[in-house]
Amino acid sequence: MKGDFHVRICERLKLKYFGLLDPSNESPACSNTQSLHVILKNHKNYYIKHLKLLFSVSILTLFFSCKKEFNTSPQPAPSIDPSLTFLEKSVSDIYSNSSFYIKGEFNGHKLSFATIGQVGSYFVDTFSNAFYVYYDKVKKDSITSDNLYLIRQNSNQSIMIALFCGQTHIKNSVFPYKLPHPNLQQCEFTEFQFINNNHNYNIGQNSPQDNYTFVGHTGFGMNLIFNKLTGDNIVEGVFEGVLKTNTGSIINVKNGKLRVKFVTVEKLQDKN
Known part of the structure; x- marks a missing residue:
């Protein structure tokens, strides 16, 4: 009996410590085993009920936290660079693989500049498409420098592309001849110009406001072979x-290809 009494006392202390025993119900009746079972059953039902509620709230919180938010407000239209709209209207020439041309994809627009021999145009293979060789005036057999110019327009002369190649020594080069390469001489590079001829002629070329001349150089954004x-x-x-203008407009060039015939022009030049 004494041992049973100690067990019942310990059970009551545990219930009271964990908050399962209501002080108002502390009476001799609570000391018997049946009363303890009733208390435990009531508290078990109470906590199960609240645990179910807590579980439901957690599920709802998780659902709404994972729900994506969609912005249904009107979105601004992507900005269009007005200095590039001419590409959409530019005429691309018809050419054959055996003809003379410069072509490529310019911001995704496939454009060809082909020779058709219009009077006054750059299509004619004359001085505009030439290999200039400069000789020393004193030592006339000594070459001081050379420049190769390759220039084409499209059929309605609205756009033009030009390559100004310095110190290529194209007549004595080993092919394929790549620019840039690891052992460049002084002034050995090519400047590319892509020009919108339908521009505002009040804006000077190469001025800070020049938004129609797209320029690039080998070794600085352009590659040429x-x-x-x-x-x-x-x-x-x-x-x-x-290629880039002074105002920041950009043309990305892909799949560029050229086949151009040029003339050779020899000139004398002071070495100094």
Whole structure:
């Protein structure tokens, strides 16, 4: 009996410690086993009920926290650079693989500049498409420098592309001749110009406001490879890269290809 009494006392202390025993119900009746079972049953039902409620609230909180928020307000239209809209209206020439041309993809627009021999245009393979060789006036057999100009317009002369190649020594080069390469001479580079001829002529070319001349250089955003030079001065090559105006407009160039015939022009030049 004494042992049973100690057990009942311990059970009551545990219930009271864990808050399962209501002080108002402390009476001799609570000391018997049946009363303790009733108390435990009541508290068990109470906590199960609240645990179910807590579980439901947790599920709802998780659902709403994972729900994506969609912005249904009107979104601004993507900005369009007005200095680039001319590309959509530019005429692309028809050409054959055996003709003379410069072509490529310019911001995704496939454009070809092909030779058709219009009077007054850059299509004619004359001085505008020439290999200029400069000789020393004193030592006339000594070459001081050379420049290769490759220029084309499209059929309605609305756009033009030009390559100004310095110190290529194209007649003595080993092909493929790549620009840039690790052992460049002084002034050995090519400048690319892509020009919108339908521009505001009140804006000077190369001025800070020039938004129609897209420029790039080998070694600084442009790559050029001359693959072949025939005996009658037909040069073939490929190019790609980025062209940019002084105002920040950009043309990305892909799959550029050229086949141009040029003339050779020899000139005397002071070495100094």
